[in-house]
Amino acid sequence: MLLLISLFCGVLLGFGLGLAEMTKPSVVLSFLDITGQWDVRLMFVMMGGIGVHALFYHLVVKRRDIPIYGQKFCMPGKVKLDFRLIFGSLIFGVGWGMSGVCPGVTYINLGMLDIRIVYFIGVMFLGNFTYRVLNHYVFSRK
Amino acid sequence: MEIVFSVGAMVNALIGGAMMGLSASILLLFNGRIMGVCGIAHGIFYFQKDNVIWRILFILGMFIGGYSLTQLSIDAFETDLNLIDTSAPSAVEEVTAVVATAVDKVESTGSAVVDAVAGTEQMTIAGIPVKSEVTPNPEYKISLMQFLIAAFLVGFGTSLGTGCTTGHGVCGLSRLSFRGMAATMMFMFAGGLTVYLIRNVL
CATH class of the missing domain: 1.10.287 (Helix Hairpins)
Known part of the structure; x- marks a missing residue:
């Protein structure tokens, strides 16, 4: 089950970032190029990602002691x-x-x-x- | 300076970002793991028992996600990877290129006329002109060698800094981690400065 979830999360991440066109180097470079053609998309991707994950982390994950299938939360120490x-x-x-x-x-x-x-x-x-x-x-x- | 903005692209970016957040949430809730791609990938070669296969499967999943996008013909990739094409173009390709530029010119003159007739105004945000798409500048393309030097810096930097855009940027900021925030600021700053130096100074 752990393995299936890993695979699924990988697919979800791959599909999402691809859909957002973060896979195109010139889009990412345009985000970094503030003085040129500034492509703000990367900021929206971060907002979407952080919005969902922050809510989930603070409302769901923080209230649990252990994950559903693993033995412990492996957090950076x-x-x-x-x-x-x-x-x-x-x-x-x-x-x-x-x-x-x-x-x-x-x-x-x-x-x-x-x-x-x-x-x-x-x-x-x-x-x-x-x-x-x-x-x-x-x-x-x- | 110009801002590139279109509602469709921003909606896609938000949805894609939300999928990334969901992926991070599921991986953390079920498996207790932080979704930091470089941590996951580099961990493969530490060969810890019971700790390798899930990493490989996660990476395989990302590949499948990418591959399915190509199969669904969703425009998610840049086939030249922003690299200079080193293979010499054939005569046929050269002719097609010339024709394509000519057609482009006719079309752009045409649309300019249409715009002038319709009197469309240039959209602005706070006085800064807005356009809907990035026009890639061929001058900004890099060679394969530079691409691989960048790869080394990315591999070394993320190892020393213990994380990249997904780990520090998304997971770190979501958890309000001080280290994540500092790292994100550092690589955004260094990335922006590098692009600025390459495009405006060097």
Whole structure:
């Protein structure tokens, strides 16, 4: 059941973001290009997403101790800001501004059956592995 | 500056956004998981027992969602991914392109005449002109190499910053998480600045 729900949520997310045309790099870039042709759609997508999820989170999820099928809610434990979060997000933002593609959208774009998306995903994982190697050998040393 | 706005596109964006919110809500309520795509994807290669298959299925679901959009012929994708086409155009394609530009010119002159006759006014919001569609500028296209450099930055940045647009942006802001808000502000700022520098300075 856990697995079926994962699959279903993936389909729902993929279909929704595709319908909103967030899968088109030029639409996302136009949102970021405030001084040019400013496409405000991404803001509406965020409003729709946050509206539904915020209501649901505060009215339903917060009142429960455990999820319906899992053992516990896996919530991010950290609450304080750190340099990793800030620098990581800034680096991500530069990549996002260059390509107009974020990780979520990449997997939906796979539906187009274009090999260049597979390259993108491969290099994204390379970035993740680089981080893990650095994290293991450099960042963790004090 | 111009604002791109059309009621149809905004309604689609709201519906699509709501579907994303619903997906995040269902995943959290039933499975107890935060819907952060990069967290889910990167977690695959941590090979924790009982913790891999649901991640793969979630990603597979996103692919199915995307693929079904192509099958329903919903205009959701940009076939060139905003990339420069490196393959040389054939003679036939060149001729078609020339004809297409000529037709476009005739049509745009025609519609300009119609607009002038009908006296349609330019719509504005707070004095800023509004149009219904983005006109992609071929100058803004990037090469495959730049695309892959961006991929590395995205992969590295989301790992170091522990999240991307779905995790920090949607789930984080919904939960009023301070880290989520800070991260969203950071990547929006960096993204906007990058686009500004590429398009106006470099």
